[in-house]
Amino acid sequence: MRELPAGRMDSLLPFKDVELQDRAWIEERLKQSDFKSCDYSFANNFIWRKPNRIEWADVNGFYCLKSGAEGQIAYTYPAGSGDIKPVILALMEDAAERGMGFRLRGMNLETVKLMQTLFPDQFDYSNHRDYCDYIYSVERLTTLRGKKLHSKRNHIARFKDNPxxxxxxxxxxxINDCWDMNTEWCKIYKCYDDESLNHEACAVKQAFKYFFELGLRGGLLRLNGKVIAYTMGEPLSSDTYVMHIEKAFPEIQGAYPMINQQFLIHNCQDFIYVNREEDLGDEGLRKAKSSYYPDFLLEKYEATLKNPQA
Incomplete structure (x- = not known):
């Protein structure tokens, strides 16, 4: 652990790769913070560590993340308990040592207010629609009650017509049957010909390879014995579950809403909310996630210095 006296800024922090052996320590800090954002998932950080160049450091007992290529690095608001001000100062100094502007992401309204108290008039705060998490009531997505979700109930009814x-x-x-289905899905969508899908395919491969070590849970649908849909997720906070991956063959009516509903029925009834992550500006994802009418969008704020050269 890098220990910093209160108010002291140190130089380059000892960031390192996210590894399985770090899971227990990191998840304890995530539990202390109890954030609802999908950014605060060890499994998510682990499977995306290579595509997103994610590294972490222990600073005063806080879980500190940085991601991105050199010159485009951003830090995530630290997770843990205790005095966070010297930790933020250390991240600011780390950015300065790297010769780049300081960007701190992943904040909710509560942590923005804390930052404004600790660093009055030092930062500008912004949020982007592309990075908002879609949060839904588990009960509502399980029952699909109401006029707005009538079409989802119809799609599921058509799927259940299959004997x-x-x-x-x-x-x-x-799990190997799921992997075979995922491989076929990637061939259909030409995952390795598209940079974004290729990055996702790398993350999905890690999720399959380390599924049990990461504590992931998942569900699958079979039709005539063949896997035609699957999903993976995990508990995220005390009241929120998060879904990381969901795939279904597009030609099978109702497969997507059915795997969504069935997994919730079997795994998520002890949770109030389910987080289905961001849409990242993808129009197809935005349409699909919006069609379930989220209870709210979890805004995630980014802080940048008002006077970076000061």
């Missing part, structure tokens, strides 16, 4: 369908939780016996 030979089955839901299973992902386990050691069926």
């Amino acid at each position: 030979d369908w089955a839901y299973e939780d992902i386990n050691a016996e069926n």
Whole structure:
């Protein structure tokens, strides 16, 4: 752990790769903060560590993340408990040592207010629609009640017209069947010909490879014995579940809403909310996520220095 006296700025921080052996320490800090944002998931940080160049450091017992290529690095608001001001100062000094502007991401309104108290008039704060998390009521997505979700109920009814369908939780016996389905899905969508899909494919491969070590949970749908949809997620906070991955064959009506609903029924009834992550500005994702009418969009703020040269 890098220990910093209160108010002291130190130089370059010892950032390192996110590794499985770090999971227990990191998840304890995430539990202390209890954030609802998908940015605060060890599994998410781990599977995306290479595509997004994610590294972490222990600063005064806080979990500190940086991501991005040199010159485009951003830091994530630290997770943990205690005096956060010297930790923020250390991140600012780290950015200065790297010769780049300081950007701190992932803040909610509560942490923005704390930053304004600790650093009055030092930062500008902004949020971008592309990075808002979609948060839904588990109860509402399970029952799909109401006129707005009538079409989802219809799609599920059409899927259930198939006489030979089955839901299973992902386990050691069926995970390879899911991987085979994912491989076929990637061929359909030409994952490796598109940079964004290629990055996602790398993250998904890590999720499959380390599914059990990461504490992930998942579910699959079979039709006539063949896997045609699957999903993966994990508990995120005391009241929120997060879904990281969801795939279905597009030609099968109702497969997406069905795997969504069935997983919630079997795994998420002890949670109030489910976080289905951001849309990252993708029009297709935005339409799909919006079609479930989120209870709210979790805004994530970014802080930048007002006078970076001062």
